[in-house]
Amino acid sequence: MVQGVQIDLISEDRLSRLTSMEKIRLILDGVKEGNIVVLEKGLAPEEATKLIELTMLEIRPDGFSGIEMETYPAREDEGGLSSVISRILGRKNRSRMTVIGPANQLKTIRKEKDLISAWISSR
Amino acid sequence: MSLLLRAKKRFKRLFRVLLRRKNARIGIYGPPNAGKTTLANRIVRDWTGDAVGPVSEIPHETRRARRKENITITGTNGSSVDIDIVDTPGVTTKIDYHEFLEYGLEKEEAITRAREATEGVAEAMHWLREDIDGVIYVLDSTLDPFLQVNIMMVGIIESRKLPVIIVANKIDLPDSSPARIKSAFPQHPVVAISGLEGQNMEQLYEEMTERFG
Numbered sequence: 001m002v003q004g005v006q007i008d009l010i011s012e013d014r015l016s017r018l019t020s021m022e023k024i025r026l027i028l029d030g031v032k033e034g035n036i037v038v039l040e041k042g043l044a045p046e047e048a049t050k051l052i053e054l055t056m057l058e059i060r061p062d063g064f065s066g067i068e069m070e071t072y073p074a075r076e077d078e079g080g081l082s083s084v085i086s087r088i089l090g091r092k093n094r095s096r097m098t099v100i101g102p103a104n105q106l107k108t109i110r111k112e113k114d115l116i117s118a119w120i121s122s123r
Numbered sequence: 124m125s126l127l128l129r130a131k132k133r134f135k136r137l138f139r140v141l142l143r144r145k146n147a148r149i150g151i152y153g154p155p156n157a158g159k160t161t162l163a164n165r166i167v168r169d170w171t172g173d174a175v176g177p178v179s180e181i182p183h184e185t186r187r188a189r190r191k192e193n194i195t196i197t198g199t200n201g202s203s204v205d206i207d208i209v210d211t212p213g214v215t216t217k218i219d220y221h222e223f224l225e226y227g228l229e230k231e232e233a234i235t236r237a238r239e240a241t242e243g244v245a246e247a248m249h250w251l252r253e254d255i256d257g258v259i260y261v262l263d264s265t266l267d268p269f270l271q272v273n274i275m276m277v278g279i280i281e282s283r284k285l286p287v288i289i290v291a292n293k294i295d296l297p298d299s300s301p302a303r304i305k306s307a308f309p310q311h312p313v314v315a316i317s318g319l320e321g322q323n324m325e326q327l328y329e330e331m332t333e334r335f336g
Binding site for chain 1: 214215216217218219220234237238241242244245248249251252267269270271274275277278279281282283307
């Protein structure tokens with residue numbers, strides 16, 4: 001049988017239809033099966049704290065050891081009119097594309113502000 | 124300090140006294156082994172003569188959040204701030220007990236440490252969501268600041284609109300590069316220190332009275 005890694009690319013549209021807990025379960029269940037989950041739009045900060053907490057609860061000796069996540073830093077305030085309009089409308093910084101995988105399969109090779117190189121291994 | 128800023132601080136202090144509000148709780152956050160407890164001990168020792176907890180080269184030595192109450196910090200400009208310091212477990216997204224075996228721990232001990240560390244991380248996140256009024260985010264300045272957990276944590280702190288100071292720790296080490304941290308988080312004040320040697324602590328105290336006052 002050909003060895004490989006399943007990659008699930010989840011669109012922003014689909015994510016927007018899910019509740020926070022549904023998103024977190026979708027991510028954790030996929031990752032625990034050894035899949036790489038790519039989110040077109042990253043989690044909100046509140047969701048990220050819950051993902052960390054739930055991940056910690058599910059870690060087992062010689063089993064699931066946690067997750068590895070890759071994303072870019074939030075965009076800096078660009079200034080100018082668009083920034084002023086965003087502030088008036090109360091728009092928050094958009095979270096960015098995020099890759100999540102099992103900690104023992106997804107490793108970062110190089111990371112910069114605008115470039116991420118990662119290495120994925122099969123189980 | 125401008126007249127306006129001084130007036131604002133006085134008003135805040137008066138407001139706090141009138142409402143009998145508790146001290147601001149300042150959480151010391153960061154990834155494992157960044158020097159959080161060393162820094163917490165340094166701050167508490169400098170201002171009370173006491174300490175917060177033990178330190179170790181083995182990651183996740185701090186597995187429970189510890190609070191030290193009623194610390195008054197005075198900057199060189201004479202302004203001061205009353206705070207509680209909360210030393211938190213290192214935040215990470217992965218914990219594997221095998222890592223602890225490399226430090227000579229027995230398997231049983233390593234598994235227990237890993238389990239306690241997972242609880243500690245969850246506890247630290249809970250504190251951040253519910254009970255923290257300001258953050259000192261500690262980074263090891265010899266390592267890459269773009270570690271995912273750092274980006275995520277700074278995002279969480281920003282979303283809660285908490286005042287934050289980023290500390291580029293371990294500047295006593297030859298590989299230290301505080302400039303890398305400053306360029307990674309240009310939107311926040313970064314103070315380069317050595318918690319171990321006590322280098323540049325005055326600047327940190329100054330910044331604390333400015334941000335948390």
